[in-house]
Amino acid sequence: MNTESCLFPNTRSHFIYEMEKQVQDLALEEKKEVAKEVILGEDGQPLSKKALKKLEKEREKEQKRIEREAREAEEKSKREASEVDYSEGRYGVLPLNRSTTRENRVYTDIKDISAAKDGQKVLIRARVFTSRLQGNKMCFFSLRQQYNTIQALVVVDKDTISKPMVKWCGSIGLESIVAVEGTVQKSPEVIKSATVQDAEIHVSNVYVVSPVKKHLPFLVEDADRSEEQIRESEENAKEGDSKFVRVLLDTRLDNRVLDLRTPTNQAIFDIQSGICDAFREHLLANSFNEIHTPKMTGASSEGGANVFKISYFKGAGYLSQSPQLYKQMLISADRERVFEVGPVFRAEESNTYRHMTEFTGLDLEMAFYEHYHEVVEFLENLFLHIFKTLKEKYSRQIALVRNVYSSEDFVLPVGSERVRFHFKEAVQLLREAGYRKQLTPGQEPPKDEEFRYCEDPEFDDFSTPEERVLGTIVREKYNTDFYVIDKYPSSVRPFYTMPDPEDPRYSNSYDFFMKGQEIMSGAQRIHDPELLTERMRALGIVPDVGLQSYIDSFALGCPPHAGGGIGLERVLMFFLNLPNIRLASAFPRDPKRLLP
């Protein structure tokens, strides 16, 4: 074994040949065992001397044959071993890493490789994304790190790379993690199949760091195609042609670890992390404090419906539906401006593309001086900061996601311009476009209409299709995908919403929209215990023991305040035009899914 060529001296040699040798050794042992048996005649009695002698001769003959065969097998194995000798140590499966040694080898990231590194030796640890044997002399790899891929070639030569080594490379299971050493070589042509398009690796050593020990339920490559690509392949396929495989949502979610490895998913979750970061960045720069409010509570809170019950020692508790009550209590506790990023639980049995039973809430609440529009303006700037940060820092990831889920660029208002409507105005815009008609008493809404007829078109909340139409109207009229509707009817908002001072049928509440889809709901909250109790009474809410400490916190004096709650996965879904909210959550939860 040439120790110089051997990058990892403790490599479990080239395992295929090891295993073959073991199998042969076992066979030899077995045959020797047979030769030592105590021999009885067919009648069960020991044989006569003559018969024994005859048998002895036969046995000797047989024994010699066995030994000869064994010798031949051993020689064959040695011969084969000597045939691959010149590659030994250059490939193989590494033993499980238990942190035995530390060599401080330098590993290079695929994203940092380009033609500029031409001629340099690099060591890469990556997954085998695709592999292809070409004849028995060449193996092509596509190596993958997150969404970065590079082409690597293993080519037989007379000094270093043997045929068995190439054959072995071709046998490495897809998704195995390998450590590959080789030389960067500038590519004369654009390598379209990889993200590093101007260079490839000419491999000298390949080791399996972590093998795949399970049948892959689907290929990462197959899980990373757009619906359009799949349909096209189906339409163009002739009899017998192979079409692209469609990996269904449930298959993905059942095998989420594998699914998350697609370049698209790597990009999606980079952006998810980026949204949280941009959210906090803006808040911390504006004197907000991060808070952590309890998720287990003794009060069913906010009305009592849609809440998960938990066993709490000998009693019971509930999972928090939002940090609403606690973040307000922290305003009364003088924290002034607070935010929380945390889980939110909703026991709604909705099996739709946009509902989950657990999601990540980006919640904030702030005291204001004179008017809740101080908060609305702050929130508008917060969202613009998030969107601009994503466009600037995550342009590559956005482009990657668009390969699979197409979407158009997001139009933001220019400079300090903001688009904000009174709820009435939004209703008017819908009317002008022919929607939101009055339902005469007793009239059934016509079934062929896409949009609702309302009992009272002035004070009904918008339906999802209405919101979408509104998005289109606003985009046409005001050239923005981001806008706010202010002053929602009191009847469609929670009890703690401050009524409008002039017309109590409306309230000091708002929804934020991107492309006609609601991404945040918020309001000025009632900070007076009497008005709050009055509103609760009017809505038939009986304050339980938990709500009482919430109400009491306003009796201790509380500044006027407003805030909002953002669904992280919704923002991600709408920003990237994902077809299902489950795709925006690493391990989504819905009424039918608690695993993995």
Add this chain to the structure above:
Amino acid sequence: MNTESCLFPNTRSHFIYEMEKQVQDLALEEKKEVAKEVILGEDGQPLSKKALKKLEKEREKEQKRIEREAREAEEKSKREASEVDYSEGRYGVLPLNRSTTRENRVYTDIKDISAAKDGQKVLIRARVFTSRLQGNKMCFFSLRQQYNTIQALVVVDKDTISKPMVKWCGSIGLESIVAVEGTVQKSPEVIKSATVQDAEIHVSNVYVVSPVKKHLPFLVEDADRSEEQIRESEENAKEGDSKFVRVLLDTRLDNRVLDLRTPTNQAIFDIQSGICDAFREHLLANSFNEIHTPKMTGASSEGGANVFKISYFKGAGYLSQSPQLYKQMLISADRERVFEVGPVFRAEESNTYRHMTEFTGLDLEMAFYEHYHEVVEFLENLFLHIFKTLKEKYSRQIALVRNVYSSEDFVLPVGSERVRFHFKEAVQLLREAGYRKQLTPGQEPPKDEEFRYCEDPEFDDFSTPEERVLGTIVREKYNTDFYVIDKYPSSVRPFYTMPDPEDPRYSNSYDFFMKGQEIMSGAQRIHDPELLTERMRALGIVPDVGLQSYIDSFALGCPPHAGGGIGLERVLMFFLNLPNIRLASAFPRDPKRLLP
């Protein structure tokens, strides 16, 4: 009313006098009613003409008396009203802020006021922390914003501030939120009772923005004293002297909104927010991704004990005990370096000063190349970054907390020096100091000993007192409060911990300590499905359906990885030397507390 002096024209006038006037008006009305009654004799029959005439005269007399008294009362009221006229509009209770108007008045923060602003007019919104009437001509306020306080004086003069205004100021309930306008005046003496010590406010206008409508269960001032101060007052108090009130923990927690307003608590929760920020700052700067893993799971995970059960529609689920399994699955999903800040649930019925049933986990996990010490080094630097950031950015808050909970400064290793022991060495250090003795078979541990005698002193985990002693020893020998113990015995670590490659009785696991108190536990994890299953079998853990997808994720190929979990509240508690972990959580949860 002098409208110029009136800052808020819609003030609900000066309410005390309003109320007095209303009471007088009511009394007048009542008396008039009496005069109009139909009069019958004592026998129930109408009176004779003579008797009626007599009565008429008496009545007229009485009527005149009543009218005279009423006139006098009205005049007195008018006189009093005219007496205060010159202050009218300068004080009163503002109507509930429903965002009616927006004047864009400029408010000043107390922290920005100093003698440098001498002579400037400022408008401040703050809480009435303390107030004191001096005679009937002066009222002293201490105004508070979080932990910033300033002295404000309302002094009678002949043009602007009337006696009734001063009297009214003295009647404002503590903890009410007021808007105060006045002039900054440089103070000739140091004002020790306020954080702004070189200036005070000479008040011209005072309005109540949000009144206290509830009896205060305790004063914020009383809740903000050290145990030493209270004891001292008790020891020095003579017969009849008033002593400081001690606000007990349960009273605080039952009224947490009020309790959180103490300057100490404001500082504690600033630092809590700062720890999270510094944690993420270091991770994001080192290519980590933020993740959000589900808190509701179908698997009881990690062994099954101490887990809260939830009702999940028609089935059941569990609350996550840590993001351990999911963060590892995300490593197998190629996320490479991940962190999460989120709630962690433990159904342990421990009612101690350092246990909660819900706390905030700062979790991280990262793939490494060769040795888990790559991760240990990263974690050491992470903690040093956090501690240094706190010392730099939160020195004022740390000093404030020390007023109530004394603590010594934290000694950190110098430069690139790090202190890290093998578990064996730590045992040796304890031995040298006379602790950790062998227990002979059948021997009961002596009761007068503070520290444990062990069955097997080589492989027993450290007890809390042992950890403390170790902290002292390390501080003396190595001059650091921050150090790591590496290579814990396998028997005291979870099943997914990678055994040490040389001696499987130890493992590739570590605890991080500050001042002899554990703040983080972590390890290299087993990333091979077979070894993992073997360990589970050895420990008698039966993989349920949830654990299966965890094990499977390693069969899909996974890089070697290590990580750790930090308890936010523990770090905060130990860093500030708080006597109880509940003080490090805004709304703590323990087996007996789910509210508020």
